[in-house]
Amino acid sequence: MGLPYQAFFSRPYVAPNLIRRRVGHGGLEFDFTIDPGTQHWAILDTRARAYARHANGKTRLADIVTAVSAEMCMDDVLMLDADMRAAGLSWQSMREQRQASTPVYTHGDPVGMHLEITNACNLSCKHCYVASGTALPNEMTDEDIYRAIDLLPPFSGMQLAISGGEPIVRKNCMDFVRYAAMDCGHRVDLYTNAWKFPRKFAEAIKHINESAIGHVRIQMSLEGAGGQTNDMVRGVGTFSESMKSLEMFKELGLQKDVVLFACVTTSNIHEVDNLIRIAEEHGVGQLVFSQWQRQGHAENTPWASIAPSTPDWVAAGERILAYNNPNLRVYGNFHGDIRNTSEGRLDLDSPLFPKHIFFFNAFPRITPQGNILADQLWVSPSWFLGNLKDGMTLEQAFRQSKFHAQLDMMRERTRHIEECRACRWHDVCEGGSPGHTHAEYGHMNAKDLFCESRMYWFDRYVEHQARKLLGPEARIIEDRVAEIRAAEPA
Structure with missing residues (x-):
């Protein structure tokens, strides 16, 4: 069976800054995939990364099928495209995705x-x-x-x-x-x-x-x-x-x-x-x-x-x-x-x-x-x-x-914070609370006071949802949640 007619006209768009946490269950590994703009997420086959690389809002779905053919068959690509659209991770255009997003x-x-x-x-x-x-x-x-x-x-x-x-x-x-x-x-x-x-x-x-x-x-x-x-x-x-x-x-x-x-x-x-x-x-x-x-x-x-x-x-x-x-x-x-x-x-x-x-x-x-x-x-x-x-x-x-200059300072602060630039959670956090940081240091260009606990809760959500959907034995690869729990007093 050939490609459906709409595959030659659809140009799916996936945000290029998706956040992924690898989760494992029953010997298999999946990507817990998050769109930081819309806060939508899904647990996906790791091969979805190949689809996302080409889903730039300009490439036809038919051409994406060809581009990833070494990794996925046509039916898998079409199913993945449908799943990501249903999860709110794939859009008809960049504009549509941006309109659904909330800035930090x-x-x-x-x-x-x-x-x-x-x-x-x-x-x-x-x-x-x-x-x-x-x-x-x-x-x-x-x-x-x-x-x-x-x-x-x-x-x-x-x-x-x-x-x-x-x-x-x-x-x-x-x-x-x-x-x-x-x-x-x-x-x-x-x-x-x-x-x-x-x-x-x-x-x-x-x-x-x-x-x-x-x-x-x-x-x-x-x-x-x-x-x-x-x-x-x-x-x-x-x-x-x-x-x-x-x-x-x-x-x-x-x-x-x-x-x-x-x-x-x-x-x-x-x-x-x-x-x-x-x-x-x-x-x-x-x-x-x-x-x-x-x-x-x-x-x-x-x-x-x-x-x-x-x-x-x-x-x-x-x-x-x-x-x-x-x-x-x-x-x-x-x-x-x-x-x-x-x-x-x-x-x-x-x-x-x-x-x-x-x-x-x-x-x-x-x-x-x-x-x-x-x-x-x-x-x-x-x-x-x-x-x-x-x-x-x-x-x-x-x-x-002056008000807009203050807001711009907040939006640009992570350029000056090394830990933030290297953090996987940057786009759902952007440095955390500028007020607490400014009160502590006299400026806001420093690591947030609650950085470690905030990362814990991001992973805690991933763990909770993965176990609901995959089973109670699901775990995060490189599990920060387990590490912090191990440090808790008895």
Whole structure:
């Protein structure tokens, strides 16, 4: 039987930067093949490499059959072409593939905003990334803050984080919260240390949430499952006060609107399970794990001095992935900011391969003095885009050449990082988090702090899917997952 008619007109296109991990099962070897742009993948016969070399969007399928005839018969090529199209690895054109791809570094219309209404704080936590404590000169007026809230379109479903410092120490804090939630329809997160949290504020939040117009969550920090670990970061007595606040929120029926936030270090990584237990006991809706950044009060604390080992870090991440409780959402940065779900998280069962995607201006930050930055965790004045007090809007800030120059620096950073240039995962990572790296080193052209754990999770996804499709004995050739597991403490 000859070639089908369409083979003389079809010019398949396969991305030239496919990532392949060799997997073995039952004495056979396959290529776990990933398109880093679209995050589509498939487990393929290793001969598919020959097909992919010729599928450049210009060569007819009929000519590809001829070119690879020494390795595959016609029927195998046609079957492979159909399989790769079905898997989303082969396209009608380069343009079609590019349109389906998501770049690592991207920008667009913000989905929310982080608004710091004061630098004043009633605590002095060792890890505070904005070095809060006392109010700054020339902080925004009440009028400025209302104008900042109005930068987000009303009733658009956007998220507004009201923070500080400690926001509740600013006069009129709850007026701002009420305006943002009820008059503007924003989803408001009130960031607080919950130190002696006023009951009248909690009751006001309850009233807002019962109104069915606006909604407010209380995001409070907790740095350990007991006073010993928490208080050495946040101050003596802060753990007991946090527990009192949690009890009050539960008494008022606000527990599901509470988000607990914990920064993980060597001191508390072994308390992950106990922190989950505290969240469960108090009925909170969400528990988030993160890490310190070397800035603010922690500018003299290198990450290496407090960082858990990679085996400890990924072991905690495995526990988070395995945790299944419909009443408590638990997630964190154990997975190195890689994602493959619509919620921006890692899921080993997602049909998409995980990828580090950095939406630079998704959540811009406005400082207490009105300075606008593209991202919440950038604090250096050199990254300021302008000032709210001068009438600048978010739209104007992100049209500036300075903003696009910042984005270009991120996209080009791996040219300067030797480890990245040689890494197989480059095109689904592109250097990892520029913010963490910049905070640690004062520049972003260095190996990412979570490089090792991120590579673990890429391979972990490959292993998980290979075993689902090929069988439980499937393994990755040169298995990084097994190597890290072997280093985990008993």
